[in-house]
Amino acid sequence: MEFVAPVLNYTLLSPILILLGGALIGVLVEAFVSKALRPITQLSVTLGSLVLALVQVWRIHNESSTSAAMSSVTIDGPGLLLQASIIIISIISVFLIADTEQFTALAAALPGSDEERHALQTGNQVTEVYPLTLFAVSGMLVFPIASDLITLFVALEMLSLPLYLMAGLSRRRRLASQESALKYFLLGAFSSAFFLFGAAFIYGFASSVTFSGIHDAIANASGNDVFLLIGIAFLSVGLLFKVGAVPFHAWSPDVYQGAPTPVTAFMAAATKVAAFGAMLRIFYTAFANAEWSWTPMLSLIAIITMVFGSLVAIAQRDVKRMLAYSSIAHAGFLLSGVIALNKAGLDASIFYLFAYGVATVGGFAIVTLVRDAAGEVTDLNRWKGLGKRSPWVASSFAFFLLAFAGIPLTSGFIGKFSIFSAAYESGATGVVIAGVLSSAIAAFFYIRVIVLMFFTDPIEDGTSVEIPSSLTQLTIVISLLVTFVLGVFPAPLLNFITNLATFLR
Amino acid sequence: MTTSSSLVYLIALPLVGATILLLAGRRADKWGHILGTLMSASSFAVGVYQLTQMLGRSNEARPVTQKLFEWISVGSFKVDAGLMLDQLSICFVLLITGVGTLIHIYSISYMSHDHDRRRFFAYLNLFIAAMLLLVLGNSYLNLYVGWEGVGLASYLLIGFWNQKPAYATASKKAFVMNRIGDMGLSFAIMIAFATLGTVSFDGIKAASEHASTAALTAIGIMLLVAATGKSAQFPLQAWLGDAMAGPTPVSALIHAATMVTAGVYLITRSNFIFDAAPTAQLLVVIVGAITLIFGALIGTAKDDIKKALAASTMSQIGYMILGAGLGPVGYAFAIMHLLTHGFFKAGMFLGAGSVMHGMNDEVNMRKYGALRKFMPITFITFGLGYLAILGVPPFAGFYSKDKIIETAFNAAGNKGLILGIVTLLGAGITAFYMSRVMILTFTGKSRWDDDAHPHESPLLMWLPMAILAIGSVASGFLLSNGNALVNWLAPLFAEHEEEAERLNPNLVSGLALAVVALGVAIAFIKYSRQEVAAVAPEDVSVFTKIARKDLMQDAFNEAVFMRTGQALTATLVKTDEAVIDGAVQGVGSMAMGSGSVLRGIQTGFVRSYAALILVGAALLIGAIWMVTK
């Protein structure tokens, strides 16, 4: 048998290539640029490549092809939209990452050891976080456009591995940070093993690794159903793990809490987009015809996730954990978009992912601002009276919370409405009811935080609010604007999505 | 039907007076009382003018109406703000404004020491206006407005000295018990609209022709309930005694002459309903009969002169209600007794007021005595009223009361016999307790407190008393001379043939006089022959004790309604907090609780997380398995 030399369409792949290039440059910078210039160089390289990638995505946003890389990726509307969202979210997250305060000077050094102290004093701050971010982003860009199982798996690892490391980079509470890295890594690897095993069985069923092949195989149901079903189940484990659905969520509260907040923001927002993007593609294209088999399964998971996330969030005392559980609940809401399995569901999911992602970054950006001598203060009880101390910060956070709660005039409400109506349209009434009820529960703890910030008197314990750096300010402002504008005039974006978002098989 | 544009002034004048006096505040203290009196007097003048006009017209053309504007109009429910003055209402107009004006004059002096006199006159004007609206309204709903209006005025006046908690309570009690009656009235209106489709007097009169007895009976009974509330009839009479908390002129005007007789007006006005609803009519009679004895009995035991008079009012109105309950024959006599009673009872109240005035507001008759010499005018005017209420010819009461007793006897069957005897009995008891009042107050030895310096009241006070006294002497004769009133009112009531006389009228009068004489005699022996204790003796018959307690009516209400009501309220308040709100809170804390329980899953051990993932995988497999199998 003879091999055909692969033909690559570089224009369509350019965003990914740009980011990978940027990442490599970043590595070199890390090696050769003087420590004084390093941070700024890294930042500009990273931002530069991200912006460039975004421009590229825009330039190709009307293109669509299955043969961009020998049918192993599919460039189409949804893919590009998701890529764009990921890049935008990454950009505003990078603004946060730029705050070196958050990262350990020397990840390799022992916590509290001399070399760490020395590195701090000499300002010998390593900045490997930037290339790591870029690697992760490029993985995320591949994930939602991957259209065969190999690429999907590679992309999954490509986005995960850097994240594992980034979780361990916190300057403060390093033990916790490293622990979160370990947990994230072990569980991630564990779940990707499931993923791969599932992939194997699907391959066994379809004797093809491409989504189109799988789709056709299901269409003319040749082969052994049991393989397919086991495959779907195990593959889902991997994906559901990444989106943080119950009961595959356990990592997220710990990692969200342990990781440096900028990384948490990036992870919570961008990873969700990428993972759901992949999920949408595989379930909408490859498994579309086996709907009967996986809809009940996903509905079950969705309901459990919504309810569990909302309920447990009530009991949280730490703001980052609270946000983690809220993101779990949102994963549940987003699943109802996958279950919907219709155009409306796809559009809604994309809109929801973007809106939620931006709001999340904004929310965590606020978290980075509340500090005391020992660094960030994430204990909710110490957020009391924040509204008095710094009304603007508190109000912005309150606004993000209202967006999470899905109160009208915020992007969250439009998202919730569209995704629930899509799910209802596809007959997933149970999911919608569960969704509505759990949003009621969810509202409860968002409001509790607002009460803490505005209606309780501050306790003087040195908790203060950092004057945000101009970049952080930028992040917050952008997130606020997007959240508000999408809440009041979502029409342009919705139309844009509706016109673009159709999966190419 | 004639229309007139001047009816509204009857009401407008006093209403304007009230408004000015209330809004002007203390600025009006100087001239407030003058204005008030003038307003009432001018309203009286309009009334007289209307009367002269009316006399000039033929029977049919006598009623005059005036439509002010469309008040409420929704769907078929249309009510105009319209007034109607006919032979019946004119009597009331004159009584209200006439006696009203006299009492205004009286009050100028009586209240001269009260620095809130202006407010008092404002209330009086308000009352006059409301009462006139009550009798002039051309539909039950307009009447209802006046009906509650007088209730409000009475509330304000009873509680005029509401800095005394007891008085404030009295006023509240009056208002609430009246509200119960009002509820009856609104029921009546609702039933009327639902069944007859209208609430105007004319409309209902017309519709009642072809309406079912059931409906009319229902309406009738509800009207009766209303009447019992406003006219202090059994079982809603308990408030009247306490209402004496108000300044005496108020008791004279509202709780003797006018407002309390509104019930009689209502029933007479609704004659077309009651004539067609025998059951309701029978109930009316029964209520009247019970009350007239009830009141009389209470009267025998009261030492407070005003409460004694109040009891007597209750009983006299019982007579009127009974009369009205006797149907077409009775209506006119009921009204006649109402008018004469208006004179003599108002007169006596003012007399009582003048006595209190002289005895620095002492009301306990046991502390009076021998006031004849010190207050001759008061004695005479009061005495004339006394003779009138006893029904001694030729005084007013003789004509009106005897007629009722007569008609009662003439009623068909045992009904007639029973009613006759009851009314006679009532007359006897009345004679007894009124003589008691007379004797205790004016005759015998003085039993005053040391600081009492009895003296005759000034002109402004005795003049109205004198005028009313003349009324109590003459009114009866004038009204019944040639059946003047009967013929005057005849066009309003259904035709009726003279029933066979069970007893000859003179015999009845004879009997009545005899009974009265008996009553007087007993009183004379009991209170004039033997010494009267300055403090009420406690070693008295059980009956007296009960009578002093208003025949336990308050005790009953308190035990049955108030206590249960309070208990119910208390329980409901607790239920609301514990059960209903508790449930809500419960849901909240349940969510919280389950939250913190589920939290336990997050042990922090990575291996347990991995186990969780295994479980999840199993779950997925299971879920898929379910649908495939």
Add this chain to the structure above:
Amino acid sequence: MNSLTLLMLLPLIGTAVIAALPKSNETLTKQVALATTVIVAAATIAMAVGFQRDNVDLQFVEKYSWIPSFGINFSLGIDGLSLVLILMSTVLAPIVVLAGWNEAHGGRWSVKVFYVLILVLETMMIGVFAATDVFLFYVIFEAMLIPVYFLIGGYGSGQRSAAAVKFLIYSLFGGLLMLGSIIALYVMSGAQGGHTFDLAALSQLQMTSTTQNVLFLGFFIAFAIKAPLWPLHTWLPDAAESATPGTSVLLLGVLDKVGTFGMIRYCLTLFPDASKTFTPLILVLSVISIIYGAFLAIGQKDLKRLIAFTSISHFGFITMGIFAMTSQGHSGATLYMFNHGFSTAALFLVGGWMISRRGSSTIADFGGLQRVTPVMAWSFFLAGMSSLALPGMSSFVSEFLVLVGTFTRYPVHAAIATFGIVLAALYILIPVQKALHGPTTPGNEELSDLNLREKIAIAPVIAIIVALGFYPSPLLNVINPASAHVIAQMGFTDPAPTNGDK
């Protein structure tokens, strides 16, 4: 013709001006707020003049595409019902501002914030009544909660934050149920010729009776929480107890009307059959509310809570009138909404002044005020009289219409409800006696009577109450066609007089 949008914009302009003002200059802030509300009120009255009474169609209609992909429009329009309620809201607003001149000072935040919230709220109050697009209505319905939440929690007294949270959670819960129904409607409309939220279009939807019942409940529960109907009322007393008097006026006077308004505008229009199915239940709940609310009002020791419970009783009347489905009941209910706005306003404002002067809201702490502060006492007394529906006060007309209208179709319910008028006498006269009558209790001797500002604030309220009591036609003429229209659409006709042959 976009007068409604302009009307909604006016308060926002005021907000902008206030936001631009320096924090220090509080008086100016208040003056701007007052001026804005007065202008809005004037504008509304001008609109009311231009309103064609006998035209039952929506008027001042306007429609701009908002979110086309969901068929959502920013569309406004008013009929008699909405006009009356908007009129009430905008007339109450300046009164509240003037009456609560110093309310903002006890707050957690600046005076500016207070008036910004008030003005934003006013915009939403206009919008919620004028919206003819279900989605738009829902958005405002929910968004309204936020300013009120901060008004209660930020400027109230006592357990203010707890009360605010209770209020918000309660309402959000109801709102989410409604959202469920709205989503279902939206999807159905998609299935039946194009996604839309246009009320008129949605009312044409075909649906099985089961669906209709379920969706109806989604809407009705939300409204029953707002309007508080027994047993969903427990948030109201707490909220009213903690909120400032002005806020309470807006809360009970206006926001709660959104509930009863919604029952007419949405429950009846969208789900006529379901409305009929549930009428018996709703009537029973209304009657319970009437009696229950009255009894609890009698049992209260706190003045504000007492007023709150009287309102629960009154809302019972309104709901009963709405579902009695007779022209009298319906017009009565609508008129009742308007009147209740003002009589409750009077009670809360005067009560608020009494409380702020005495520094306590416990009824027992007052006493003999009639002698000390006659004007204040009189205002409270008149407010009370209008609350117990004394003839000559506007509330009498509406209450009697409701009763008579209900009686013609549901005699028993009406009969039981009528007992409410006796209880009303009690729950008003008991506080009147305790607070105004009797000897002046220690601590009250020095209380000051109403000042000019307060007199100016309360005068129009009482004037309106009395004037409408004697001459309600101006309002009834606007209301009647609207109600008649609804009744007709529901396929009802007033019961004819039976002449008793039942």
Add this chain to the structure above:
Amino acid sequence: MDAANYLYLSVLLFTIGAVGVVVRRNAIVVFMCVELMLNAANLAFVTFSRINGDLNGQVVAFFTMVVAACEVVVGLAIIVTIYRSRRSASVDDASLLKR
């Protein structure tokens, strides 16, 4: 012999790995269990590629090995850092973050 047996084997290996992850404490061992699972998957791929007569399965196997290698790099890095700061490779000791 029947290719299905290889499937059974791979399932067996996978299960052993999975159970190992749950029961073993030492981070290194846990990690090796994960690797075992990956290789079980690889075996499955290859077997299927044999059964289906399609080469893709084998290609995947190669990819997986590379990825697994990367994982080893990252994984060991993390585990070693933890070990150095905690002086213990037991995954149960790392449980600061909970609830």
